[in-house]
Amino acid sequence: MSARNYPCLVADIGGSNARFGWVAARGAEVMHIAVMPVSEHAGPVAAVQAYLQGLRPLLAQAGLESIVPRRAAFAVATAVAGDRVELTNGHWSFSRAEVQCSLGLESLLVLNDFEALALSLPKLQAGQLRQWCASTGVPGQGVSASANTLAVIGPGTGLGVAGVVFANGEWVALPGEGGHMTLAAADDFESELLAHMRRNYEHVSAERFLSGIGLPLLHGSVVAVRGAPSAQALSAELIVERGLSGEDAICAETLDVFCALLGGFAGNVALTLGARGGVYIGGGIVPRLGERFFASRFRERFEAKGRFRDYLAAIPTALITDTLAALSGAALALEQQHE
Template sequence: MTAAAPYLVADIGGTNARFGWVAAGGSAVTQVRTLPVPAHAGPAEAARAYLVGLKRDLGAAYRAPQRAAFAVATAVAGDRVELTNSHWSFSRAAVQADLGLDVLLMLNDFEALALSLPRLDAAQLRAHGGVLPRPSGTLAVIGPGTGLGVAGVVQTAQGWLALPGEGGHATLAPADEFESELLARVRRDHAHVSAERLLSGIGLPVLHGAVAAVLGQPVSVPMSTEAIVEAGVGGADALSARTLDAFCALLGSFAGNVALTLGARGGVYIGGGIVPRLGERFFASRFRERFESKGRFRSYLEGIPTALITDTLAALGGAALAIEQA
């Protein structure tokens, strides 16, 4: 049974907190506002600021929410929540009491993003080869952002069940001699080379340095992720372009591993903030080729659609689904 609406939903990161409103069960998230995390003492204060503005905008149509779901960029276990990249440290129960809520769900941000997958439509996605994922069975999402998020969602008789995890910290495997040299170079500084070590905002400069070293073009001043993407997308800097090529190939191989591990035959989605900035370079890259390149299981992977999530507010929809299914 769908819980009584309206719902308050939020997607909270280290810099910004996005709040949204679901007026009726099953309807879209509306009234989205972005509030700066540093400007507020905690989520209760930010939520109250959002609700004050919403009440002003909606007037007589406003009703105080009784249920809410917050997606947070940190691991969620127990009552205490501490955001990795901000000063917010809070008790879920205290926030619930402060806001007068009957229910407050606290989700990992990738758990919420995974729950958004079944409802994403063509306007929110860009698919490889024009073949959209099928919202049935098992789906997976991988998101190179500041870190590397990985999650899945499984269709059950009771609804969609999210499978949050820490797949970004799984060991990254090379698929050719060049990648073997890259990983060997990175292992000089890091005993464990995880997928996140190279396939993320914190990892792209590491990958850039390794590519430079393997090619015999050492970089005297390390480049930021933003600079590598900007210089590489248009091909203005050959070393940055080669780094992005390696990034897409490694990401494709890793995504294929996730698809095999979860049995995500409904589709694999790419989220996060990095890949959308690559534009056509991503779709012209070896991502899909490497996704399918799994030897005897090539045909298995060939049947799994892959798509880029273009909607930056998708996690809010996943938070709304979590409330409806609670």
């Protein structure tokens, strides 16, 4: 993309928060990042206007107060098709054409948020990751013809899944809606949990348990199956807090089951995509679990695929600790769109 196409605006829009950033030139780092609650703005136009209003003093310091973004890329937490965009787990609904016109943009690229996160994977640095353990290696390192595919799974408000493959000299994203695949049980207890959920939901997807909206449902199922005294429904935040503190045994077990189910699901994604270059865990939930995640059955269940255990044992896994990584992926998508 030529210099005339900059500066650009990039955004990572989830069900809870929208993150905005500024790209001054081709290949430049994303700067002036701001995080805004989705609930506090009527839609993306209002949020962008608030972001740009807050950015003006910073641009003025550099003598760039009259500069406006020429193009933008929005990574959104929903499937992208056609002009209309509706967040799966948020209240924003908008027309791409109307947003582009309202903001005076020359172009507006809208892509799935995990498509953007997948595009960020090959460039992630050690400081943005925590690998599972030294023996499993670091995802993305030493990519070869047999390991040229990476995958990312992100339990946040919902559950995102995507991949990226190295082909013809560049990284190409593989967007999808893998979070809505049917969740599989690996033992009798998990089968009981799923059976309990099927009383209320015709289809029990992975997102029904492995997400911010799903964690309270998983907790409620553990309560029911264990025959624990009924209590008021807890938010995902409280389940994590009480589970980590040890003050609530059911919350603690819920976190353990969550990690085990996530490991099994991640192994399924690795097999489906052939992600031999590595599997990354993103989203906002797992980083909050800290050491409990790395002491969990995640990796055990990731590899527990019978005859393909050795295949999965060779695939590295890592936690993305940088919650802003998708912005760099959106910037790359915008850059490649106009190459």
